[in-house]
Amino acid sequence: MMRALGLSVAIGLFLEMASGASLGTVYTEGGLVEGKNIRLGYKHHMDVFKGIPFAGMPGRFEKPERHPGWDGILKAFEYRPRCLQLNLIMTSTRGSEDCLxxxxxxPHHRSVSTKLPVMVWIYGGAFLWGGSMGANFxxxxLYSGQEIADRGDVIVVTVAYRLGPLGFLSTGDSGMPGNYGLWDQQAAIAWVSRNIRSFGGDPDNITVFGESAGSASVSFQTITPHNKGLFKRAISQSGTALCPWAVNRNPRRLAEEVALKVNCPTDDRMAACLKMTDPVSLTMAGTIPIxxxxxxxxxxxxxxxxxxDGDFLPDEPSTLFHNAADIDxxxxxxxxxxxxxxGLDVPTINSHLLHTPVNDVKRLLGSYTREKGLAGMESGFLTYSSTWGTNPDQETIKKTVVEIGTDYIFLIPTQAAxxxxxxxxxxxxxxYLFSQPNRMGGLVLPYPSWMGADHADDLQYVFGKPLTSPLGYWPSHRDVSRYLIHYWTNFAKSGDPNRGLDVPATWPRFDSNSHQYLEINSEMNRGYVRQRLRMRYVHFWGNILPQLSLLKFL
Structure with missing residues (x-):
């Protein structure tokens, strides 16, 4: 009896696997593509395609062109090399120019999927590092889209773009206008719009999302006039087009510095020389001081x-938000x-033993407000020390340093956007404000016990790592991962993060009166809807500082 039951189960599993939902060979504008079909459960499969070209190998400092296509069936089984870039310690390079x-x-359930919402991921890395697959352990x-696609019932696409000098160097004129990495992203979004129907996706329901430099890139993609009608929604995680690091308003100076490093002239012959220079040498010339x-x-x-550049970005980003008129x-x-x-600017903030002088707070503020001179620093210090009391402890001072950096580099420009x-x-x-405490806080240097969510801490949760690697996480981490995936994919489907999969709190829309936002962490409940995020500091950076005199403190 048991043998017969076991045999019938085995036969059932075999038949289910043999007839599992799969796209099979897919027709794209470049040719036929075959991916891998993986089984996730009973009548529950997923097709995974890795390494589909969305553009040809780009010309040096040129916009990407459509891929010429291929003969036969492209076996899209493996990730392709990252775009040519520095290694993390900037001693050599890795990757390839052929990287787009x-x-x-x-995801599929009982039948092959059709008209699924689509989420296109743009990675971060300071426009210097990164890849469409992310870090690997x-x-x-890191950027495997499997968990988001499976749990959210959406198609996930991760794209590559040129980095470093090859992606962002500009002479500030028509010779080398720059923004090549942004054009790569735009070409990928356009490819998805043209081809995703063949993969079971809905070309009229595309969401672009990203983090850090990828988050600023998402913001740029919403405000450029070149993306009209290509996608409906966008999610920026820690970065917008208004961040102080997102736009270089004097690109010529950097181009001349790079030219000198690679033995090119800095006159009207510079662009032609840079275009003929060895790409590895160009990439190494983009090394930044650490x-x-x-x-x-x-x-x-x-x-x-x-x-x-007058093209991708025809004007200051703050004047281009009308181009995002229909985008959620x-x-x-x-x-x-x-x-x-x-933590690098003021290393003592990470030490339990070393004292962080109040003067370091003033010096950092003075750097961030340097265009307003002494008046900017003094006004900023009055703002940030207003909650200290008469005798602030070291934890308060160290946290204030982090708050100043968070506000200036990320949070205030996000509120402005x-x-x-x-x-x-x-x-x-x-x-939203993501506040899940850093997993290393109090356990591993250089993370103090008071640490909240550091830069990039959200990535592991958005991509479901606590769900795919449970031994490395607590149940609370799995909760916050589910919350983020549910909010993000609900939003991708309908433009409403509350509609669809269960969420712990109803997220209200932001408006210029109440400034409502959602605080996201594993402890969240309905009470985690807040108002006027850091309004005292938003007011300082957005209103008080711009009006200060350079000559005196008002």
């Missing part, structure tokens, strides 16, 4: 960025996003 590929995850890639101090913060070294938008920051930077989006568009607007 994307990856697709398509034991073949567990030393910093309160007087010379790390964020000021991030000079490879977008440029106002979520934007937010981590509550201690600035720690990654200020939310305000512009809510007032200049008909699309829905949502604001």
């Amino acid at each position: 590929y994307l990856n697709i995850w398509v 034991l073949n567990n890639y 030393t910093s101090s309160p007087d010379s913060p790390l964020v000021f070294n991030l000079v490879l960025a977008a440029t106002i 938008y979520i934007a937010g920051a981590n509550d201690m996003d600035g720690h990654l930077f200020t 939310l305000y512009l989006h809510a007032n200049a568009t008909s699309g829905r607007t949502y604001s």
Whole structure:
């Protein structure tokens, strides 16, 4: 009896696997593509395509062109190399110029999926580092779209784009206008719009999302005039087009510095020479200083960025939000996003033993407000020390350093972008603050016990790592991962993060009156809807500081 039962179960499983839902060979504009079909459960499969070209190998400092296509069936089984970039310690390079590929995850249940919402991921990395697959540990890639696609019933696409000098160097004129990495992203979004129907996706329901430099890139993609009608929604995680590091307004200076490093002239022959220079040498010439101090913060070294080229960005980003008129938008920051930077600028904040002088707070503020001179620093210090009392302890001072960095580098520009989006568009607007405490806080240096969510801490949760690697996480981590995936995919489906999969709190829309936002962490409940995020500091950076005199403190 048991043998017969076992045999029937085996036969059933075999038949289910043999008839599992799969797209099979897919027709794209470039040719036929075959991915891998994986079984996730009973009548529960997923097609995974890795390394589909969305453009040809780009010309040096040129916009991407459509891929010429291929003969036969492209076996899209493996990730393609990252775009040529520095290694993390900037001693050598890795990757390839032939790098404009994307990856697709398509979930299926009882039948092959059709008209699924689509989520296109743009990675971060200061416009210097990164790849469409993300960091890898034991073949567990950070940006695997499997968990989001499976739990949210959406198609996930991750895309590559050029980095460093090859992606963002500009002479500030028509010779090399820059923004090549942004054009790559735009080409990938356009490819998805043209081809995703063949993969079971809905080309009329595309969401673009990203983090850090990828988050600012998402913001740029919403405001450029070149994306009209290509996607409906966007999510920016820790970065917008208004961040102080997102736009280089003097690109010529950097181009001349790079030219001198690679033995090119800095006159009208510079662009032609740079275009003929060895790509590895060009990439190495984009190395940034890694030393910093309160007087010379790390964020000021991030000079490879977008440029106002008169084309992709025809004007200052703050004037272009009308181009996002129909786009639904979520934007937010981590509550201690600035720690990654200020921990290098003011290393004592990470020490239980070393004292952080109040003067270091003033020096950092003085750097961030340097265009207003002494008046900017003094006004800023009055603002940030107003809650200290008469005798602040060291934890208060150290946290203030992180708050200043978080506000200047990420949070205040995000609030400004939310305000512009809510007032200049008909699309829905949502604001959040991610505050899940860092997993290393109090356990591993350099993370103090008071740490909140550091820069990039949200990534592991958005991509479901606590759910795919449960031994490395607590149940609370799995909760916050589910919350983020549910909010993000609900939003991708309908433009409403509350509609669809269960969420712990109803997330209200942001407007310029109440400034409502959602605080996201594992403890959240209905009471985690807040108002007027850090309004005292938003007011300082947005209203008080711009009006200060350079000559005296008002």
